Amino acid sequence: MAGLATGAIFLPSFPGFGGTLVDPERLLETVDPALKKRLADAALNAAKSAGASYADVRIGRYLNQSIFTREKQVQNIASGESFGAGVRVLANGTWGFAATNTVTEAGLAKAAQLAVQIAKANSKVQKEQVKLAPVKGHGEVAWKTPIQQNAFEVPIAQKVELLLAANAKALDNGANFVNSALFQINEQKYFASTDGSYIDQDVHRIWPTFDVTAIDRASGKFRTRQALSAPMGMGYEYMNPKADGKIAGPAGTGLIGYKNSYDILEDATLAAKQAKEKITAKSVVPGKYDLVLDPNHLGLTIHESVGHPTELDRVLGYEANYAGTSFATLDWKAKKQPYGSKLVNIVADKLQPGSLGAVGYDDEGVKTKQWDLIKDGVLVDYQKIRDQAAMVGQNESDGCCYADSWDSVQFQRMPNVSLQPGKAKLSVDEMIKNVDKGIYIAGRGSFSIDQQRYNSQFGGTVFYAINKGKIDGMLEDVAYQTNTLEFWNSCAAICDESDYRLFGSFFDGKGQPSQVSAVSHGSSTTRFNGVNVINTARKIG
Template identity: 75%
Template structure:
């Protein structure tokens, strides 16, 4: 999974062509009824884990952890009036990580018996011993208390797997029909559903059972001018969520309107797919005749459904400690925000910029109780009043920055992959003063309001970038005047966040996110959300993407 697919998947621009890259493909295809069957009892999982832990210690490990994972996935794809594909998969197995004389070893197995886990643990120990030949310095693992036997489950009202496939298909086809009736010529739609059943045990004394659910409805609607051959698209304004099927139960109280004159809608923890699809068909058609933007400097008013991607690329990735240290380089670069850069106390942004990391936000796709190292998740500051104050780190990184504990952001995409540092939810705190989006627009003399995530480009140090969007509206003398097309803004991370003039209040706060953030070699994907309220940035350079240079 390439990071550029972060946007490509959102729009489903190539529909089912993404299938080979999605989590769950390559796993066992199963009857949908299998997704409702319970996994192994927690007593059985503890006995299996103890067999592995005891074998690892006997073989010479100073530390060991065991992850028993059952991953369930269902993807439903539709295009116009037909179903393209329905895929249900299951994967079940165990990953065992050990520390021997300061060196990591890892092995996994799909044969889930006590004898197999013990043998796999011993294999992990042998791998650790072999890895010592290349070790430059021993691993320093931050201390971690054992929690005993605990459990955590995604708060939800109805598991998506309990909903009949026909109901899901009917929903997608109804959304497609709504978009076609409103002006679209083509539409791809999809419903992604994931359930991770994860059991973690370690020699620290933790036995943690978690049941994690995620859901993502999305589409891409396209309108075509048959005479000119010109076409324009509009993607769904939904967000991937850590919720059940209740997310797709419309609730007017969960809708957040954009500024007057824009006809845009944001969503909190409910999503009206039919209404959004109808609006998308209308707006895709309207884009064919919209005015093309005049390049120049503008004040930007950015909707949370747009700003989340900018946060992801310009704050989320550059504050991953492994990227900062250069341990992650081949996969989309390192980071400008090095330890030396941070030591100079340089501004990351204006004093209005307060960004936090966490895996706690209800409804977010990053929401879990414990990470894949058995660390209880929490919230911590990344940027405070414009200054970089911390990074994202896990147990074997904490000592590098003089800290004694992990932030709880280790993750592996499956039981057969080793866990490593992954981005938690990275979010911009809303403003404290009461402010609506209309109030913010009133203060803008010459600007552009942008909603929805679009194309993007960022350099290998996460510094210079360019971002597009889905919907653009001109702001003149405090009012929305007309829709625009061909808009993208260019900046660098410090300059852009330094131009932040403030955010709307908590009532406008919403989540954006992705199921498929890629990182690592071999590559893994993870799910992450980014929250914010509508935010203003002054004097940002806007280009016209349709003009030839």
């Protein structure tokens, strides 16, 4: 996987795919909640005795399994485990944090004492004391991703067989090369705080993916088509295709959209055919086009142009070195300028079933929720955590605090950020009928966006010309250039809820030291009028 800059959707390494390699059977083990409570109490008591006014502890067991194949062979299979605890405290109005992989009462007590020492040392240069939005203690509670089949319980041989079968489908339909992979993650997270919460969570995520390459040996040309799957907050049931989990793409494309299940064999078959078709596809003529964007493509644009600019730490300038700040400052928001057309309603949430961001409680013990970011085209709120709420005159966290490991300090991370579907019944084919000159784009591609999340360029996986209301053949070398406000104000139509699907990423990068988080973005197919399209293959001069 290539590392992409600017708040990268993909990073060279996989979150949770480190730690110690273990026997796959270890992945089914659990830790007794009663033991975790005793360990947590040892840390909390030690922190209070050392002078902390507030403390929380996260005991985390992070499990992963990755399977890689290429053509007819298995390249690698790895199962990993990382286990430890992190303690965060407030002392003298200042944060302190320490972590340990000595998961004993004495080990956690020592980490808590160190965290308090760090906080007191930091307080000498702290200009303003940290103010936390109030959170009521939840007592002893538990939450689990509502999976139907634990992916770690499925025999590795069965999963390998499925990936190799997908490879075979691609090769049988004209691919010259194909590689496929299956990533599975389980976060077993226990949170406790001096507010009186003891929260045990069991979070599951899965991502099947592949790349198919077709070569024309006569010309030397080749093209690649990625999988149109999405990483999901689900179990292995995502790999069992269901008829009601499929949505037909526009007539003339053969594309299938996937909702709550994925048919990797079907997608690999089509991918090989489309990779071959891309070799002889017409190169796009630059100009203004109406764009019809599939959810598996639009999710990336939502992520970069709405998700990141509404993170409050970027808005306030606290997150600047890694991937920049935001044009959507408090002063800009106060002017109530339109972020998009009146059709644009974008919500943040940590609740959507099947989404990567779905949890019961965040890593500060805040119960998760849904809230509006953009309402009728106007920016109405940001994403914020406990120590940010007072900065914008609010007294409640949005429950979007997260750390990617037990040894990472938790901070504000993007929740699911989704464009709400249109209220009037509208199918993709009906939307296309109203487009005179346009392009349909599916799948993610390369992108770039500036440090304030304003000027941007986005590619895709497959492109189809729209001519007088009909699909008119495949295109290549397509990318659109725009700025955030221009783009969202050009939003002219959104398909209804029946077309709504999730895009996702395991790899939203942020912070120094860098952390990654998993996040989904939902939408229905959406039309944007008069967007500037460039030809990425044309040379300048």
